[in-house]
Amino acid sequence: xxxSYRWKKQLKKTLGQVRCASFLTARLTSQQKxxxxxxxxxxxxxxxxxxxxxxxxxxxTAKQEGLSSAMLDRLTLTPKRIREMAEGVRAVxxxxxxxxxxxxxxxxxxxxxxxxxxxxxxxxxxxxxxRPNVTAECASLCLKSGNAVILRGGREAFYSNRVLVSIxxxxxRRYRLTGSCIGFVQTTDRQAVDFLLHQDKEIQLVIPRGGxxxxxxxxxxxxxxxxxxxxxxxHVYVDQKADSKKAVNIAFNAKMQRPGVxxxxxxxxxxxxxxxxxxxxxGRKLREGGCEVRGDAAxxxxxxxxxxxxxxxxxxxxxxxxxxxxxxxxxxxxMAHIQKYGSGHTDAIVTQDSKAAKIFRDRxxxxxxxxxxxxxxxxxxxxxxxxxIGISTDKIHARGPMGLEGxxxxxxxxxxxxxxxx
Amino acid sequence: xxxSYRWKKQLKKTLGQVRCASFLTARLTSQQKxxxxxxxxxxxxxxxxxxxxxxxxxxxTAKQEGLSSAMLDRLTLTPKRIREMAEGVRAVxxxxxxxxxxxxxxxxxxxxxxxxxxxxxxxxxxxxxxRPNVTAECASLCLKSGNAVILRGGREAFYSNRVLVSIxxxxxRRYRLTGSCIGFVQTTDRQAVDFLLHQDKEIQLVIPRGGxxxxxxxxxxxxxxxxxxxxxxxHVYVDQKADSKKAVNIAFNAKMQRPGVxxxxxxxxxxxxxxxxxxxxxGRKLREGGCEVRGDAAxxxxxxxxxxxxxxxxxxxxxxxxxxxxxxxxxxxxMAHIQKYGSGHTDAIVTQDSKAAKIFRDRxxxxxxxxxxxxxxxxxxxxxxxxxIGISTDKIHARGPMGLEGxxxxxxxxxxxxxxxx
Numbered sequence: 119x120x121x122s123y124r125w126k127k128q129l130k131k132t133l134g135q136v137r138c139a140s141f142l143t144a145r146l147t148s149q150q151k152x153x154x155x156x157x158x159x160x161x162x163x164x165x166x167x168x169x170x171x172x173x174x175x176x177x178x179t180a181k182q183e184g185l186s187s188a189m190l191d192r193l194t195l196t197p198k199r200i201r202e203m204a205e206g207v208r209a210v211x212x213x214x215x216x217x218x219x220x221x222x223x224x225x226x227x228x229x230x231x232x233x234x235x236x237x238x239x240x241x242x243x244x245x246x247x248x249r250p251n252v253t254a255e256c257a258s259l260c261l262k263s264g265n266a267v268i269l270r271g272g273r274e275a276f277y278s279n280r281v282l283v284s285i286x287x288x289x290x291r292r293y294r295l296t297g298s299c300i301g302f303v304q305t306t307d308r309q310a311v312d313f314l315l316h317q318d319k320e321i322q323l324v325i326p327r328g329g330x331x332x333x334x335x336x337x338x339x340x341x342x343x344x345x346x347x348x349x350x351x352x353h354v355y356v357d358q359k360a361d362s363k364k365a366v367n368i369a370f371n372a373k374m375q376r377p378g379v380x381x382x383x384x385x386x387x388x389x390x391x392x393x394x395x396x397x398x399x400x401g402r403k404l405r406e407g408g409c410e411v412r413g414d415a416a417x418x419x420x421x422x423x424x425x426x427x428x429x430x431x432x433x434x435x436x437x438x439x440x441x442x443x444x445x446x447x448x449x450x451x452x453m454a455h456i457q458k459y460g461s462g463h464t465d466a467i468v469t470q471d472s473k474a475a476k477i478f479r480d481r482x483x484x485x486x487x488x489x490x491x492x493x494x495x496x497x498x499x500x501x502x503x504x505x506x507i508g509i510s511t512d513k514i515h516a517r518g519p520m521g522l523e524g525x526x527x528x529x530x531x532x533x534x535x536x537x538x539x540x
Numbered sequence: 541x542x543x544s545y546r547w548k549k550q551l552k553k554t555l556g557q558v559r560c561a562s563f564l565t566a567r568l569t570s571q572q573k574x575x576x577x578x579x580x581x582x583x584x585x586x587x588x589x590x591x592x593x594x595x596x597x598x599x600x601t602a603k604q605e606g607l608s609s610a611m612l613d614r615l616t617l618t619p620k621r622i623r624e625m626a627e628g629v630r631a632v633x634x635x636x637x638x639x640x641x642x643x644x645x646x647x648x649x650x651x652x653x654x655x656x657x658x659x660x661x662x663x664x665x666x667x668x669x670x671r672p673n674v675t676a677e678c679a680s681l682c683l684k685s686g687n688a689v690i691l692r693g694g695r696e697a698f699y700s701n702r703v704l705v706s707i708x709x710x711x712x713r714r715y716r717l718t719g720s721c722i723g724f725v726q727t728t729d730r731q732a733v734d735f736l737l738h739q740d741k742e743i744q745l746v747i748p749r750g751g752x753x754x755x756x757x758x759x760x761x762x763x764x765x766x767x768x769x770x771x772x773x774x775h776v777y778v779d780q781k782a783d784s785k786k787a788v789n790i791a792f793n794a795k796m797q798r799p800g801v802x803x804x805x806x807x808x809x810x811x812x813x814x815x816x817x818x819x820x821x822x823g824r825k826l827r828e829g830g831c832e833v834r835g836d837a838a839x840x841x842x843x844x845x846x847x848x849x850x851x852x853x854x855x856x857x858x859x860x861x862x863x864x865x866x867x868x869x870x871x872x873x874x875m876a877h878i879q880k881y882g883s884g885h886t887d888a889i890v891t892q893d894s895k896a897a898k899i900f901r902d903r904x905x906x907x908x909x910x911x912x913x914x915x916x917x918x919x920x921x922x923x924x925x926x927x928x929i930g931i932s933t934d935k936i937h938a939r940g941p942m943g944l945e946g947x948x949x950x951x952x953x954x955x956x957x958x959x960x961x962x
Contacts (some may be wrong), residue, residue: 141879145903218902224924230913232923237905239935318759322935337740343765343936364958371960457563479953480640481567483659491652491956500961501654501952502646513661513744513949514765515937527935530923531901534913536786538793539922 125305129313132268133320135298136241140266143299144238148215150293155211155258157289162204162254165285166197172281173250180274192249193275203254206505210258213504216522217264231533236526238264240322243314245270245336247328250278256325257286257300259507263525268301268321270314276306315340323515325508330435345520347485347511349435350380350463352493355452355478356396357469358389364490365392365468366400371492372466374407378437380509381464381496385432385442387452393445394420409439416445433459449474453481460484462511464496485511485518547727551735554690555742557720558663562688565721566660570637572715577633577680579711584626584676587707588619594703595672602696614671615697625676628927632680635926638944639686653955658948660686662744665736667692667758669750672700678747679708679722681929685947690723690743692736694750698728737762745937747930752857767942769907769933771857772802772885774915777874777900778818779891780811786912787814787890788822793914794888796829800859802931803886803908803918807854807864809874815867816842831861838867855881871896875903882906884933886918907933907940 146154162169173195180193195203216236223233242265246252253269260267271279280302287297303310315324315336324344326336337344354372356365372383388397393416401421404411411417412427424443431442432455446452449467456465466488467478475489486496496519498506503521510516516524568576584591595617602615617625638658645655664687668674675691682689693701702724709719725732737746737758746766748758755768776794778787794805810819815838823843826833833839834849846865853864854877868874871889878887888910889900897911908918918941920928925943932938938946 141905144905226922226924230917230922237935338763341760343934361958367958367960375961475955479955483563483566484951486952486954489953489955490958491954492960494961495652495954495956495959496952500648500652502648512765513659517949518952527939529906530908530918530940531911532908532913532917533897533911534917536783536789536912537917538789538914539797539916 122307122309125307125310126313128304129310132298132301132303133317135296136266136268136301137320139296139298140238140241142295143261143266144217144264146264151215151262151264152211154289154293154295155207155262157292158258158286159204159208159211161285161289162200162207162282165281166200169195169200169278169281169285170197172277175277176275185274189248189274193278195250195278199251203251206251207254207258210262210505213262213522216262216526221528228537229535230537233531233533234528235531237529239525239527241266241268241320242525243268243270243321243324243342245311245324245326245328245332246272247332248272248274250275250282252327253279253282255505256327256507257283259505259522259525261299263522265525266299266301268303268314270303270311273306311336312339315342318342327508343515345508345510345512345516345524347380347461347463347509349461350382350509351385351433351435351459351461352381352383352463352496353385353387353456353460353465354383354493355387355446355449355456355465355467356389356392357449357467357471357474358391359471359474360389360392360396360468361470362392362396362399365396366403368466368468368490368492369400370403370407372494373404373409373441374439375492375494377439381493382437383441383466383493384434384436385444385455385459387455388417388443388445389449389452390416390445390447393417397421397443404441407439409441411441411443413443414445417443435461449477453478456482456484463509464488464493466491466493485509544729544731547729547732548735550726551732554720554723554725555739557718558688558690558723559742561718561720562660562663564717565683565688566639566686568686573637573684573686574633576711576715577629577684579714580680580708581626581630581633583707583711584622584629584704587703588622591617591622591700591703591707592619594699597699598697607696611670611696615700617672617700621673625673628673629676629680632684632927635684635944638684638948643950650959651957652959655953655955656950657953659951661947661949663688663690663742664947665690665692665743665746665764667733667746667748667750667754668694669754670694670696672697672704674749675701675704677927678749678929679705681927681944681947683721685944687947688721688723690725690736692725692733695728733758734761737764740764749930765937767930767932767934767938767946769802769883769885769931771883772804772931773807773855773857773881773883774803774805774885774918775807775809775878775882775887776805776915777809777868777871777878777887777889778811778814779871779889779893779896780813781893781896782811782814782818782890783892784814784818784821787818788825790888790890790912790914791822792825792829794916795826795831795863796861797914797916799861803915804859805863805888805915806856806858807866807877807881809877810839810865810867811871811874812838812867812869815839819843819865826863829861831863833863833865835865836867839865857883871899875900878904878906885931886910886915888913888915907931
């Protein structure tokens with residue numbers, strides 16, 4: 119009880135400071151933001167030894183606690199990874215300033231000139247799991263968009279995250295900014311997250327980054343708007359009029375280029391009229407690549423070596439070299455399947471028929487709809503946003519890959535000459 | 541218990557139907573939406589007698605229950621009000637279709653063409669208090685933006701709301717659309733609202749329309765994103781370099797043109813250097829108009845008849861002919877006051893000094909910032925949106941007056957020619 123009281127008091131103080139700092143970050147000029155982030159980038163390189171020392175502290179505990187080698191790898195910072203992190207911060211520094219842009223401007227008959235101008239959101243809470251490079255990524259994106267941020271990383275990466283935040287702090291102080299522009303949750307108490315998720319006066323947006331379980335917990339607890347996606351159950355539908363070679367390339371790329379990410383394909387839908395022409399070639403490549411195929415009866419007729427798909431395989435996010443395949447009798451059946459099993463993340467059609475492409479494009483209600491391209495392109499960098507803070511499958515505020523623009527709000531500025539309402 | 545079970549079962553069924561209907565409304569063409577709403581408008585006029593009969597049922601109960609005359613007035617539907625309602629629906633019919641617009645379109649170096657296209661949000665829940673014309677307003681805005689809607693009106697207006705929804709139904713059926721495009725909550729059980737606010741799979745957005753208490757309750761309970769504003773504590777700051785005549789007109793209009801609405805001024809801030817020139821004239825007009833003035837010591841020196849302001853008067857939403865006034869020593873003090881007491885709705889500066897205007901415009905973080913114009917202009921119709929579903933003081937999704945555009949989301953359409961990711 120006494121312990122909980124201590125962190126609550128500490129957190130309340132942090133929250134107040136970050137809220138005040140957000141008024142300062144909102145007023146930074148484009149030039150200032152650019153210079154601050156360039157300095158942070160340099161400082162990260164200079165602080166390599168310190169960062170690795172703190173990272174070692176995390177790694178020692180992690181090893182004692184028996185974390186998996188995959189987890190240990192994600193946690194580890196090497197000189198190369200620190201350089202990459204610094205380059206990432208530098209890249210954000212040179213992106214165009216998303217704040218203060220006049221998005222629209224129009225004149226009313228009474229002479230009022232109305233502008234819609236982008237502004238920062240305020241304070242953004244980011245809750246993430248073990249990869250400490252998320253700290254540098256999120257802190258620079260939030261600063262660039264004029265927001266203050268509160269970071270709550272995984273317990274395993276506590277010392278690594280803390281030292282990274284301290285490097286931002288150091289630079290911010292040089293610019294006479296309080297370190298509170300980037301708040302860091304000092305306690306690893308799990309209740310602290312619940313507490314933060316109820317502070318809807320101090321925090322304007324929550325972005326959870328991590329596994330589905332983390333995101334569900336955040337969404338269920340939060341009183342603050344959450345931008346998120348739970349799962350990426352992405353489909354590729356190969357239409358009867360697909361170019362078979364393109365279809366093989368796209369499907370193979372969508373599944374195999376990086377199977378563990380949210381924009382990888384999980385289910386392939388094939389029009390029955392093209393199945394016997396298309397599936398053998400793709401099947402051969404998948405098999406060579408070590409990918410397990412789980413198909414319905416029609417698939418098994420063509421690929422006898424495939425596993426039989428269970429109903430649970432459709433709508434499953436394998437995040438692995440496993441693919442569910444189903445033969446459909448037309449585009450409507452494909453779209454009905456996507457509506458039933460999809461997660462609204464990214465779905466693709468491969469077809470040379472512009473009518474089929476239009477139907478699919480218009481009716482499939484996913485955050486990204488691909489025509490003759492791999493689902494793997496659904497990504498902020500690939501869309502040319504220069505950076506990505508996350509991907510949203512929600513319909514509110516931001517949808518799809520979210521770059522700096524997703525971290526802004528807007529206000530209306532109305533300029534008159536004494537107009538009053540009659 | 542048995543009763544609660546009954547409405548829960550009923551509501552679940554309604555929710556499922558509305559969700560399915562939302563896939564149909566999303567696919568309506570611009571022409572169809574226009575014709576449907578024009579037909580509804582005509583049908584409202586033809587159904588005048590039926591509407592008034594049902595409205596009488598509500599009014600009888602309301603009188604028995606002793607509702608205030610203001611409440612009774614808001615509840616009453618007259619032939620004139622029905623005509624106005626029908627005109628409102630017709631006006632929405634002729635607005636440009638907000639759906640399917642390509643907001644941006646760009647080409648990537650690899651040849652992919654990416655478009656950001658507006659789409660409906662899905663199912664919108666609208667919770668409102670007694671005015672039954674909200675039913676027609678919200679139903680037509682949601683339909684026009686391709687959304688399905690669930691309406692939950694006040695208990696007092698149950699029969700009036702039900703008959704209005706049935707008129708939409710009648711027309712929708714003529715277009716072979718299920719009446720479920722506009723769901724109506726049949727139970728008046730208060731727990732039904734709590735139940736609905738937890739259905740984040742079926743409902744994508746909640747818009748509460750009504751008093752602060754209603755909105756707070758909705759925001760606290762909801763697991764679904766809520767677009768809202770609690771209060772409109774709007775300020776007018778009269779700068780030392782204001783045109784005194786304009787300032788008098790703007791301040792008088794902001795307070796008196798319609799004191800009971802959210803964009804009316806509640807506190808006036810006056811630069812000390814202009815106070816003795818400006819306040820007597822405004823004071824005279826306010827006093828003549830029957831407006832109570834509550835001022836600090838500096839104000840009372842100039843307007844001896846004014847009441848003394850208590851600390852609670854600043855930041856109070858009077859919604860009446862009452863005005864808090866404070867003399868400030870500079871623009872910074874004015875902006876600090878607004879930051880402390882404002883609700884982020886609408887704040888105005890009156891000045892001929894373009895530097896002061898710029899500082900105020902850039903730093904005041906309200907959804908609408910007015911320069912030399914009355915706060916009363918902060919309104920969807922005044923901004924030229926053609927209609928208004930509400931005003932948001934949140935920073936997420938929509939901010940300020942919200943028209944049809946606030947009822948849309950978007951998706952990315954990526955068109956390629958076989959591109960895969962390397």
